[in-house]
Amino acid sequence: MDITSMTAVELGKRIKAGKLSAMDAVQGCLAQIDKVEKDVHSFVTIDRDEALRRAEEVQKQIDEGTLNGPLAGVPVAVKDNLCTSRMRTTCSSKILENFRPSYTAEAVCNLEKAGAVVIGKTNMDEFAMGSTTETSYFGVTRNPWNLDHVPGGSSGGSCAAVAAGESVCALGSDTGGSIRQPSSFCGVVGLKPTYGTVSRYGLIAYGSSLDQIGPIAKDVTDCAAVLEAIASYDPKDGTSIDRSVYRKAMTDGGEGQAVPGYDFMSALVNDVSGMRIGIPKDYFGDGLSAEVREQIRKAVRVLESCGAIVEEFDLSLVKYAIPAYYVIASAEASSNLSRFDGVKYGYRTQEYEGLHHMYKKTRSEGFGAEVKRRIMLGSFVLSSGYYDAYYLKALKTKALIKEAFDQAFARFDVIVAPAAPTTAPELGKSLNDPLKMYLGDIYTISVNLAGLPGISIPVGKDKKGLPVGMQMIGNCFEEKKIIRAAYTLEQEGGRKS
16 A cells, blocks of 8 residues: 555554554655645655654664554654754744754654654744735645645645645644644644643744644544644643643532543544534525535534434624634734744844844844734734723633533534635635635634634535535533544445435
8 A cells, every 4th residue: 555545543553563664654755745745835844864864763662662652653744833953943934934943842742752753844824824825935835636726724734745645644733723724625634622732832822822733634543643642731831731630610519520631542433323413503604605515414414324413503603703813813923923023033134223123124024914914903902092992802702702612512512514614715816805814714713712622524525626624613622522423424424425
């Protein structure tokens, strides 16, 4: 079997059985990169020598029996906003074009502890601000299914790399759908965990209260395996949650039940009997492509035929999600990106007169148009006289959206929704109308505002042959339910659709 067509777990089994080596796996991916990268442009940086050196090191540990996990020897790609000490980290921005961090992100360290081999850093929308991977300083990434279309964003490089067989699986980050939407466009599986499940230490922040690292892979099994490897409590991240000891709020004077831990692969069970699935009417109205709607309806019928109980319901406050999200995310971005000023690290303009002129000129030259737009918006909503009118109101709306989901999950185990209103648009069409691009996030951003887990799984194609993805949303800490539902659909979809 061709290495590029194998899943991560399949490849890991073959390596452990001695049928392939970790070096074979890496060389197979590098050969595929040589074949397609000139067209797809998934990567910003590829470190062949380091990847092969690391593969030899991992193979030795596998042979000695010290590495025996499902990802040992498996080549992976990492989104370029995750710090790596051995590889430059650019956030696909001119301002960090040659930045080499002094440390590696915790999620990447965990992946390497599991025996995975990082082959490169993937392209993305600059500082994760965008939905198409067209705002990158290093050029656009193209959708492997049709090179005239976008792969989605901001984790478009990671999703395209997996879809094109350049990497077996990948890491992305999700602030408002940046894993789930490009996974839908590229026909791969992408999972955004509950906020705090994966350490954000080493993730260059966009919106700190919204950002979460997650896996992108060829199937649900691989997503569960990668999530199990990267999820952990990290005292270096103030928002990290120790799920092995965390307990729900005390009720009736009792301690409550322990939140499910990190054994996500135990949820790979083909069974949704009695599972309550909610379908928000608000998500299936005007603006949703008829082809996307039909493919999702077919997938829901498969789940229903497997014993799931499906019911439509009203999920209020959806119309307020986009303004609330862009106010909060832009406000946090304007604060987080203030550190990139040309003084401490990164790009500095060549000619300037005085400190303040250096600041202005460095940031003007170093940031792209979309990043500047969001910094200005964020600075405005945080400014004196506007904080209460915009930012504080957005925070109150965020709390109401979380409350609406709490009410929904009192009735349902899983909520099913589109991952995007349409399939992947053509290159160049989204950036001409930023507002339209923002509206395209309507089905994904509420999940980040509420800190919930969500997974995107391919459920079909449109008339152009472009993938259609369906999103499954779970309550906080209930990744296992969405993994079980997605796994069942994946196993049964081809037989019952």
